[in-house]
Amino acid sequence: MTAITFSAPVSNPRRRPARTAVVAVPDTRAGRARRQGAPLRLTRRGRLVVTGLLATAGVAVSLFAGGVAGAGTDAQRVPVRYVTVAPGDTLWSIAGEVAPSEDRRDTVARILELNARDTSGVRAGDRIAVPAR
Numbered sequence: 001m002t003a004i005t006f007s008a009p010v011s012n013p014r015r016r017p018a019r020t021a022v023v024a025v026p027d028t029r030a031g032r033a034r035r036q037g038a039p040l041r042l043t044r045r046g047r048l049v050v051t052g053l054l055a056t057a058g059v060a061v062s063l064f065a066g067g068v069a070g071a072g073t074d075a076q077r078v079p080v081r082y083v084t085v086a087p088g089d090t091l092w093s094i095a096g097e098v099a100p101s102e103d104r105r106d107t108v109a110r111i112l113e114l115n116a117r118d119t120s121g122v123r124a125g126d127r128i129a130v131p132a133r
Contacts, residue, residue: 079132
């Protein structure tokens with residue numbers, strides 16, 4: 001004969017029994033009064049979030065509020081004359097002829113700016129604008 005035994009379930013000794021939460025319903029008048037009088041406390045993460053939002057708002061305002069207007073968009077006319085490049089001429093030699101008393105580096109930079117060039121290479125026969133004296 002076979003005997004079958006039934007026993008009550010055994011709880012796991014390592015596991016703590018679940019605790020039931022006690023929920024207290026606060027008095028709404030007392031809770032409001034306490035919340036209104038308590039100072040605002042920000043955590044470190046809260047301060048970072050507020051700082052990031054303020055920085056983003058500042059950047060957005062500066063981009064859309066006419067930050068370009070301060071740069072000065074009025075074009076000024078510069079007196080120029082035109083020179084035809086001869087064989088063997090370079091911008092360095094042309095800058096020396098155009099403004100002998102000034103620094104040639106500055107004159108070459110102005111010539112490049114006047115002609116909207118990014119390199120100083122010129123060919124014989126090119127007509128370039130140079131600053132007038």
